[in-house]
Amino acid sequence: MSAAASAIDARAPRCCANPDPQLAFPDACGPAARWPLVRCRRCSLVYVRDPRSIADLDAAQQNAYGAPTQRFGAVLESAVRAFRAARARLVQRLVPRGARVLDVGCGRGLFLRLLRERGYLVRGTELSEATRKNAYPDVPIDAGELTRASYPAGSFDLISIWHVLEHVRDPHATLDAAHQALAPNGVLLLAVPNFASWQARFGGERWFHLDLPRHLWQFTPTTLRALLEQHGFRVELMRTGQWEMDPFGWVQTALNRAGFRPNALYDTLRSNPADKADLSLPYRLLQLLLFPLLLGPAFALALLARCTGRAGTVIAVARRSP
Ligand SMILES: [Zn+2]
Known part of the structure; x- marks a missing residue:
């Protein structure tokens, strides 16, 4: 085995101290291949059994969330902006103006920009080089994943990890790093897809939020709470439901179940041509016709x-225990 290959193995997913994975969804589908999911009998976490090599995975994440400054067409972009503003108002209820906010996996930085306009000190991290290049130039964005080495201890009053934890190679390491980077009593704001939702049950191996092979981990309110407590957080609020995600999740899951190419509507709506290269024009038009219906x-x-x-997503507000 080469040194590179063993380095990849060393970073393979590890759900808990004594993993006991059992094949749970053997036929879970991405656009072009199957990505079997396992569930650990000890910690109940669900995850991709054979994630791609690190290099391939980075390429997939970058293709998915990378290139364009606008991810969607103009109409959807204004909806995206409204949802980011709603998340900024949630932050305003949790920490006062002037607080230091880090957004992990911040994309092009729209949420941070809105927070800065409201008087916060903002910073982001983003894995994708293409996204960083196209990000708002006035938002400071650091490259790479959040690790313990990223920032001095206690650097932030609030850390947002919004639909990102399901993508990272090691959620334990990410939460550990967030705990270290937060000031005592600092706030962690989290959102992930809800594997215990009706939508997930209805969709089974074709649920929209499986988003394979990009989503490596699937959480439920129970497993998320356990994970947060394990890493020194006190959960203050946990609820399900996000208007930004849930209705669309139902539509896309129904289309997936009807036999269309997984997440074809989602890819049709995105502005990156690479996402929809395998979909013919009539196929895309049919998706757009079915969407409003x-x-x-x-x-x-x-x-x-x-x-x-x-509901199809979970939101958690947790506080770093002193
Ligand atoms: Zn486990």
Whole structure:
């Protein structure tokens, strides 16, 4: 085995101290291949059994979230902006103006820009070089994943890890680094897809948020809480449901289940041509035609799931224990 290969093995996913993985979803599908998922009998975490090599994985993440400054067309971009503003208002309720905020996996930095306009001191991390190049130039963004070496202890009052923890190679290391980088009593703001949701159950191996091979980990409110407590956080709020994600998640999951190419609508809506290169124009038009037809029932299901705590995403607010 080469030195490079053994380095990859050393960083292979490890869910807990004594992993006991059992094949749970053998036929989970990405656009072009199957990515079997396992569930650990000890810690209950669900994860991709054979993640790609580190180099391939970085390429996949960069292709997915990289190139364009605008990820979607103009109409959807204004919706994205409204959702980022809503997240900024959530931060305003948690920490006062002037607080130091880090956004892990900040993309092009729109959320941080909105926070800075509201008087916060902001910083981001972003893995993708292409995204960093196209980011807002007035937002400071550091390269790479968050590690213990990234920032001096206690550098931030709030760290946001928003739909990023499911992508990282080692969620334990990321939460450990966040704990170290937060000031005592600092706030961690987290969002991930909810594997215990109705949507996940309905979609099974074709659920939108499996997003294979990019999502390496799947969490539930129970496993997320356990993980946070294990890393020295006190959970103050945990709820399910996000309007930004849930209705669309229902639509895309229904289309996936109907037999369309996984996440074809999502890729059609994105502005990166590489995402939809395998989809013909009529195929894409059909996706766009079905989208508004399914959106009404999807909103109803999203509302019902949210009321019962079974919506497709989980949001957690946790505080660093002193
Ligand atoms: Zn485990």
